[in-house]
Amino acid sequence: MHGFILTAIQRFVTAGFGTVAWFSILEEAGLGSKEYANHLHYPDEEVLKIVGAASKATGLPPGQIVESFGTFVGKDLFEIFRPLIDPSWRTLEFLLHTEETIHQVVRSRNTQxxxxxxxxxxxDDRSVLLEYGSARQLCALGKGIIRGVADCYEEGVEIVDQACMLQGDEECKILVTRK
Ligand code: HEM
Incomplete structure (x- = not known):
């Protein structure tokens, strides 16, 4: 996983619960006092271990933690990539262009x-459908990022799962409707 995601998790936990909580979550996750860097890449399992430890510490389900983190990091990603965002877009147009305008640029800048x-x-004019099929099965992160992007546009969205890999479906189908 991209180091930016790991450092953002650290900022997310520290902002919500403090530095001591971050180090005890790392300890509980079996990662000692590991330091993450934006320009490096880390095994996906480290993210899962951190989320598991955070879930144990807070009593919140892992999916809820990942989604809240998605909203947090979505706002950061939006600001960092603002130069690539067409000023005429709103939430739904942004989402429709994420693949070719954002994720493809991320891939070309960093081959890892x-x-x-x-x-x-x-x-229709108020809704878009996301088909998501990553082996990482991080649909909760995607839903959180979508909420973060909508927050940046000061728009509300309703998100409905029409299919979900975590429920045994082949891919997730997520309907996003602007309120
Ligand atoms: C400015 C906007 C965005 C930027 C800069 C961005 C960038 C990134 C980066 C750097 C990663 C990590 C990739 C890796 O570790 O190899 C990632 C992962 C991910 N992104 Fe985006 N992203 C953006 C918008 C979105 C949106 C709107 C969604 C909505 C569904 C989304 C869904 C995801 C998911 C679910 C992952 C986790 C990895 C996976 O599922 O395989 N992203 N993104």
Whole structure:
């Protein structure tokens, strides 16, 4: 996983629960006092271990933690990539362009980065459908990022799972409707 995601997890935990909580989560995850760097890549399992330890510490389900983190990091990613974002877009247009405007750029700038291939399609003027099929099965992260992006546009969105890999479906189908 891209180091930016790991350092963002650290900022997310530290902002919500403090530095001591971050180090005890790392300890509980069996990662000692590991330091993460934006320009490096780390095994996906480290993310899962950190989320598992955070879930144990807070009593919150892992999916809820990942989704909240997605909202947090989504706002950061939006700001960092603002130069690539067409000022005429709103939430749904942004989502429809994420694959070719953002994730492809991430891949070309860093050949080790493996963001998922996102297939967004327009359903009607208020809704888009996301088809997500990454082996990482991080649909909760995607839903959180979508909420973070909507927050940046000061728009509300309703997110409905029409299919989910975590429920045994082949891929996730996530309907996003602007309120
Ligand atoms: C400015 C916008 C965005 C940027 C800069 C961005 C960038 C990234 C980066 C760097 C990663 C890590 C890849 C790796 O570790 O190899 C990632 C992963 C991911 N992104 Fe994005 N992303 C953006 C928007 C979105 C949106 C709108 C979604 C909505 C579904 C999304 C869904 C995901 C998911 C689910 C992952 C986890 C990895 C996986 O599922 O395989 N991203 N993204």
């Amino acid at each position: 980065a493996k963001p998922p291939t996102l297939v967004f399609s327009r359903v």
